[in-house]
Amino acid sequence: MRVVLAEDLFLLRDGLVRLLEAFGxxxxxxxxxGPELDRALAELEPDVAVVDVRLPPSHTDEGLQCALKARRxxxxxxxxxxxxxxxxxxxxxxxxxxxxGVGYLLKDRVFDAEQFVDAVRRVAAGGTAMDPQVIQQLLAxxxxxxxxxxxxxxxxxxxxxxxxxxxxNAAIAERLVVTERAVAKHTxxxxxxxxxxxxDDDNRRVLAVLxxxxxxx
Amino acid sequence: xxxxxxxxxxxxxxxxxxxxxxxxxVAMTVSVxxxxxxxxxxxxxxxxxxxxxxxxxxxxxRSWANWRRVLAAEWGGQRIPPAYRPxxxxxxxxxxxxxxxxxxxxxxxxxxxxxxxxAGSVTALPAAVLPFYALEGLLMPTGLWWLVAGPHVxxxxxxxxxxxxxxxxxxxxxxxxxxxxxxxxxxxxPRLLHAHFRLTRAVLAxxxxxxxxxxxxxxxxxxxxxxxxxxELRRIERDLHDGAQARLVAMGMDLGTxxxxxxxxxxxxxxxxxHARQSSAEALTELRDLVRGIHxxxxxxxxxxxxxxxxxxxxPVATEVTVxxxxxxxxxxxxxxxxxxxxxxxxxxxxxSGADRIWIDLHRTGDVLRxxxxxxxxxxxxxxxxxxxxxxxxxLGTFDGVLAVSSPAGGPTLVTVEIPCA
Numbered sequence: 001m002r003v004v005l006a007e008d009l010f011l012l013r014d015g016l017v018r019l020l021e022a023f024g025x026x027x028x029x030x031x032x033x034g035p036e037l038d039r040a041l042a043e044l045e046p047d048v049a050v051v052d053v054r055l056p057p058s059h060t061d062e063g064l065q066c067a068l069k070a071r072r073x074x075x076x077x078x079x080x081x082x083x084x085x086x087x088x089x090x091x092x093x094x095x096x097x098x099x100x101g102v103g104y105l106l107k108d109r110v111f112d113a114e115q116f117v118d119a120v121r122r123v124a125a126g127g128t129a130m131d132p133q134v135i136q137q138l139l140a141x142x143x144x145x146x147x148x149x150x151x152x153x154x155x156x157x158x159x160x161x162x163x164x165x166x167x168x169n170a171a172i173a174e175r176l177v178v179t180e181r182a183v184a185k186h187t188x189x190x191x192x193x194x195x196x197x198x199x200d201d202d203n204r205r206v207l208a209v210l211x212x213x214x215x216x217x
Numbered sequence: 218x219x220x221x222x223x224x225x226x227x228x229x230x231x232x233x234x235x236x237x238x239x240x241x242x243v244a245m246t247v248s249v250x251x252x253x254x255x256x257x258x259x260x261x262x263x264x265x266x267x268x269x270x271x272x273x274x275x276x277x278x279r280s281w282a283n284w285r286r287v288l289a290a291e292w293g294g295q296r297i298p299p300a301y302r303p304x305x306x307x308x309x310x311x312x313x314x315x316x317x318x319x320x321x322x323x324x325x326x327x328x329x330x331x332x333x334x335x336a337g338s339v340t341a342l343p344a345a346v347l348p349f350y351a352l353e354g355l356l357m358p359t360g361l362w363w364l365v366a367g368p369h370v371x372x373x374x375x376x377x378x379x380x381x382x383x384x385x386x387x388x389x390x391x392x393x394x395x396x397x398x399x400x401x402x403x404x405x406x407p408r409l410l411h412a413h414f415r416l417t418r419a420v421l422a423x424x425x426x427x428x429x430x431x432x433x434x435x436x437x438x439x440x441x442x443x444x445x446x447x448x449e450l451r452r453i454e455r456d457l458h459d460g461a462q463a464r465l466v467a468m469g470m471d472l473g474t475x476x477x478x479x480x481x482x483x484x485x486x487x488x489x490x491x492h493a494r495q496s497s498a499e500a501l502t503e504l505r506d507l508v509r510g511i512h513x514x515x516x517x518x519x520x521x522x523x524x525x526x527x528x529x530x531x532x533p534v535a536t537e538v539t540v541x542x543x544x545x546x547x548x549x550x551x552x553x554x555x556x557x558x559x560x561x562x563x564x565x566x567x568x569x570s571g572a573d574r575i576w577i578d579l580h581r582t583g584d585v586l587r588x589x590x591x592x593x594x595x596x597x598x599x600x601x602x603x604x605x606x607x608x609x610x611x612x613l614g615t616f617d618g619v620l621a622v623s624s625p626a627g628g629p630t631l632v633t634v635e636i637p638c639a
Contacts (some may be wrong), residue, residue, distance in 0.1 A: 014357065020479070053518070054514075059517075060518045060519065061518040061519060062519065083514075084505065084508075085505055085509070085513065085514045085515075087515055087527045087530070088527070088530040088531070089519075089526055089527040089530055091525060107501075108498050108502075109499050111494055111497070111498060137531060140533060141530070141531070141532070141533055171429075217393060
């Protein structure tokens with residue numbers, strides 16, 4: 001799997017290259033600035049891009065802007081955005097086109113190599129990887145006034161949280177130490193209670209949940 | 218081709234009339250009230266009661282004057298910088314009362330109240346009355362003359378301006394005069410209102426002779442700014458020292474022990490490694506919170522508008538944000554000051570108001586950046602010693618910013634922050 005990596009701090013870039021190579025990824029390019037990233041994304045056609053939000057030369061949200069631009073040119077281009085801080089505002093912009101293949105994680109998540117690599121693979125396959133902090137902020141904001149959300153059991157809330165992060169039923173089952181069938185049952189309960197349309201497609205399911213949490217209905 | 222411009226102009230006339238009406242009414246009521254309260258309170262100082270009440274009354278007068286400063290800037294384009302001496306937060310009522318009474322700005326406020334409730338309301342009134350009076354004249358020939366003059370014809374004519382209205386013919390004359398007045402209102406109303414604001418400015422603004430006073434205020438706000446930033450640095454130092462730094466030390470120790478244990482007790486070494494990783498994650502979280510308190514990353518990356526939007530998304534209360542900054546970014550210190558002021562106001566609203574809706578409006582007109590935060594909570598917020606709002610006011614002082622709070626008991630609360638930005 002070919003990866004384009006954009007990160008301006010040498011130590012982190014180097015660490016990420018080694019980490020990804022150790023897990024069998026091929027690094028197509030490891031760049032350190034916005035313009036370089038633009039070129040790499042346009043010319044190398046990677047399977048997934050791992051991008052830091054803040055890049056030179058402007059040191060603003062240049063990485064995010066490059067990623068969004070590349071996805072407009074090539075809809076569905078898998079992009080995993082890394083940042084020192086997570087903002088719902090950015091998550092919303094990444095998810096806005098509704099095509100999936102999007103990740104948005106705190107840089108700390110790199111500490112858990114396996115989970116991080118799992119997130120990269122998931123995004124490359126068209127799935128979603130949202131940072132637990134984003135989901136917790138969304139839930140905290142919605143729980144105040146959302147009646148359907150209040151009807152969920154604590155277990156169902158847990159499943160919803162993991163589902164919103166982009167995990168599959170199998171992964172959720174492993175995390176909560178229950179069977180996949182139990183998770184499937186929770187999932188269909190959640191969808192019924194929130195009034196969402198059930199979908200067999202994992203990715204579409206995640207996007208529906210995220211849209212619900214962000215805007216309600 | 219000019220119908221669009223005509224319509225805006227006509228709408229401007231109506232708006233100016235409404236504003237004139239509001240100003241005339243508040244000048245005649247609120248200013249009178251504050252004027253009387255201040256006189257009574259100051260008169261009661263020898264008895265003792267005044268020492269307790271005067272700071273409250275004068276603080277009320279200041280926030281009322283600040284409101285009118287905001288209105289003068291927003292409706293009349295007249296910027297009136299405030300020049301109050303800051304009152305120490307830990308001052309006792311005695312120091313507070315006499316500190317305020319020694320401030321020339323207090324006496325300027327009182328003089329302004331007296332002018333505002335008389336000349337102020339008189340100058341605001343024509344703007345409110347002229348358009349309606351003109352309309353009355355226009356309507357005379359359509360039968361209105363009968364309503365106003367018909368039944369009382371024995372008591373003499375009804376005077377519309379200099380026209381004695383007695384019948385249809387004189388009603389037409391009144392109509393003609395009305396038409397002239399409509400043109401006059403169309404041309405003059407917004408300018409009439411300016412007379413009011415110029416008067417407000419003349420009385421409320423520090424005069425040229427008070428340049429020395431201005432220098433003094435600058436000295437004091439500069440001292441405040443130095444105090445505030447020194448306190449900030451101390452807080453950051455303490456947070457780093459007790460937080461991230463301590464965790465890094467613990468991590469280093471864990472790693473040292475791991476090195477020693479690697480061969481002897483791999484199980485224990487593994488546990489310590491997990492612990493070290495945990496420490497590093499916690500150190501990162503603490504650093505992240507610290508950075509957010511110094512200069513929020515979104516502010517650096519996206520500017521004030523999006524930073525406030527991101528802030529609103531973190532609130533547990535439904536919040537609407539409208540931003541119109543004309544696509545320009547203000548200087549970083551100004552952006553930061555407005556951001557933290559809005560953030561503090563929002564924290565207050567969420568904590569104390571019990572509101573379930575908040576509206577934030579960011580707006581830049583010319584060289585003034587204005588942020589308004591409205592909530593539908595229970596009101597009762599005030600700028601008092603030790604409250605978050607007083608802290609905001611102190612910090613805005615460095616930028617010649619104004620804080621205005623309107624928060625009647627029962628709500629709604631409306632907080633306006635205004636800061637000049639070149």
